[in-house]
Amino acid sequence: MTAFGPAAFQLVLLRRMADFQPGLAEDARLALGASLADQREANKRWQAMVRSPRSRGALARYRSALGPPEQTLRRRIGDLECEALLWPVPLWPTLRFEVLAAPDGAVWNEWLVRAPGAAGPEPAWLDELTPWSCTVDEVARAFAPVRPLEGTAPTRWRLAFTGRTAAGAVRHCTAEFTYGLLQRLAFDEDPPAGS
Structure with missing residues (x-):
């Protein structure tokens, strides 16, 4: 892997998910055409970016790794207003990786959410x-x-x-x-x- 982009970022997500679902995570890694060495390297590079003393902050890190967001929305959570930035995640086409950022650029939350307009499950049981x-x-x-x-x-x-x-x-x-x-x-x- 040369540039750290969306494929490498998905490998980082899968590495954490493998703690609970190793079989699903391995199948997804293979679907990406990545080896275990590729995944280790992606995680190593991500951790280096997270811990770098020259880091420009979490929001800049996501923009650098994932490119421009597919969508940016204004959100109000209680009395606080924030920006929700959404990126596609090819492994999960109906999901988006969402970063909630404060007006000063501080990241409040980062996780997978259902894509706007995508029908999500409505489990009853x-x-x-x-x-x-x-x-x-x-x-x-x-x-x-x-x-x-x-x-x-x-x-x-x-x-x-x-x-x-x-x-x-x-x-x-x-x-x-x-x-x-x-x-x-x-x-x-x-x-x-x-x-």
């Missing part, structure tokens, strides 16, 4: 929450109310909620996401009888 099927927002809407939990790393999010299986069982669970894309669903232990 916990059984429908399969790896890579939904974004954080889609799970939060489908199983409201949800409780956000601290992620286990900067690129991870978790939501706790209660839902029903297709068989009708009510289960308490935690959905885990990497870069905003669902990786796995962990079910809480059933409470002891009589509690």
